Amino acid sequence: MTAPNEPLETVTLELSDPRPDEVLVRLAATGICASDAHTHTGRIPSPSPCVLGHEGAGVVERVGANVTHVGVGDHVALSWVPSCGVCRHCVSGRPVLCTAAAPALLAGTLLDGTVRLHRDGRPVSHYSFLSTFATHAVVPAASAVRIGRDVPLAVASLVGCGILTGYGAVVNKAKVTPGSSVLVFGAGGVGLSAVMAARVSGAGQIIVVDPVESKLEEATVFGATAGLVPSDDLVSRIRDLSGGGVDYAIDAAGGEGILGQAFAATIPGGTIVCVGMPDVDARPSLPGPELVRDEKIVTGSLYGSSRPSLDIPSILRQYAAGVLPLDRMITQAYDLDRIDHAFADMRAGKLKRGVVVFDEQLAGLPAPDPVVTLAA
Ligand SMILES: [Zn+2]
Ligand SMILES: [Zn+2]
Numbered sequence: 001m002t003a004p005n006e007p008l009e010t011v012t013l014e015l016s017d018p019r020p021d022e023v024l025v026r027l028a029a030t031g032i033c034a035s036d037a038h039t040h041t042g043r044i045p046s047p048s049p050c051v052l053g054h055e056g057a058g059v060v061e062r063v064g065a066n067v068t069h070v071g072v073g074d075h076v077a078l079s080w081v082p083s084c085g086v087c088r089h090c091v092s093g094r095p096v097l098c099t100a101a102a103p104a105l106l107a108g109t110l111l112d113g114t115v116r117l118h119r120d121g122r123p124v125s126h127y128s129f130l131s132t133f134a135t136h137a138v139v140p141a142a143s144a145v146r147i148g149r150d151v152p153l154a155v156a157s158l159v160g161c162g163i164l165t166g167y168g169a170v171v172n173k174a175k176v177t178p179g180s181s182v183l184v185f186g187a188g189g190v191g192l193s194a195v196m197a198a199r200v201s202g203a204g205q206i207i208v209v210d211p212v213e214s215k216l217e218e219a220t221v222f223g224a225t226a227g228l229v230p231s232d233d234l235v236s237r238i239r240d241l242s243g244g245g246v247d248y249a250i251d252a253a254g255g256e257g258i259l260g261q262a263f264a265a266t267i268p269g270g271t272i273v274c275v276g277m278p279d280v281d282a283r284p285s286l287p288g289p290e291l292v293r294d295e296k297i298v299t300g301s302l303y304g305s306s307r308p309s310l311d312i313p314s315i316l317r318q319y320a321a322g323v324l325p326l327d328r329m330i331t332q333a334y335d336l337d338r339i340d341h342a343f344a345d346m347r348a349g350k351l352k353r354g355v356v357v358f359d360e361q362l363a364g365l366p367a368p369d370p371v372v373t374l375a376a
Pocket of ligand 2: 083084085086087088089090095097098099100101
């Protein structure tokens with residue numbers, strides 16, 4: 001990405017060797033996330049020029065001198081929160097809040113404040129430490145999570161952002177219990193991951209809200225028991241369906257007014273987890289007396305409130321065991337030089353997840369026909 005809203009370019013860049021605490025990865029596949037598109041439009045500010053892409057999986061090609069937890073040839077899924085392991089948040093088991101990672105992420109560098117990417121000698125920014133829309137990436141060692149070789153890397157490529165975000169909001173933050181009722185706003189990649197997680201958590205009822213009817217139908221494949229299109233009487237319909245209100249509400253959309261609906265549709269003592277990123281100037285309001293009287297919990301969840309090095313392999317083991325149908329998230333594969341089409345398809349709501357495939361065999365997906373895209 002040369003600048004926001006400029007056409008994406010496929011070019012050859014110089015990639016420096018990994019430093020002592022870094023890893024060189026050859027990407028097999030990368031998922032395309034809404035955050036990439038939001039960065040391209042400028043809604044999410046990020047330094048440019050940069051190489052976008054922040055969910056990917058591949059094979060380790062080289063490791064820095066200090067790296068011991070992965071070796072050459074290992075399969076890895078990438079995490080965009082390379083936690084330091086020593087700050088108070090890391091030590092207390094909340095590595096996604098790591099204070100060391102956040103400043104470098106916003107600056108578009110690796111953890112030491114410098115970049116490994118250059119174009120004709122001029123620096124090019126990293127995106128979320130990973131820059132996976134590329135055949136190769138140098139990433140912080142802590143971003144490389146070793147995974148089993150039995151998982152197709154196209155599936156593994158999705159786990160490092162959308163899937164972990166939705167799954168973790170349900171399992172790590174809401175801590176959904178068997179037999180409970182769960183409401184999910186948004187049936188995109190994150191919402192569907194929340195639905196899958198609610199199902200494996202044993203939820204008895206999973207209600208999904210999305211304006212697109214076809215997405216509601218797809219959500220049933222992942223475990224939704226009911227689907228609703230937004231309407232003026234949405235809250236009363238949810239209350240009717242759930243016998244008075246749901247136990248948990250997950251806002252995977254982040255749109256205006258959704259938090260208020262989620263709050264109203266949740267029973268006293270219930271939990272509302274905000275996952276979808278609202279606009280920067282959003283200031284949602286809640287009914288004060290009910291906040292006190294009903295003891296509802298309203299909380300955010302970043303990156304699935306996860307411990308990526310534990311949760312990513314766990315999610316992939318659940319895929320391998322046939323419990324989480326992660327491969328059904330993939331709608332379409334693209335060549336890297338057709339990524340503009342992938343962005344167009346995503347904006348048009350045609351994708352659960354699109355993936356760029358670099359290595360057909362390791363990705364476990366056939367290489368896409370370069371002519372056929374959903375946008376065509
Ligand atoms: Zn993402
Ligand atoms: Zn830390």
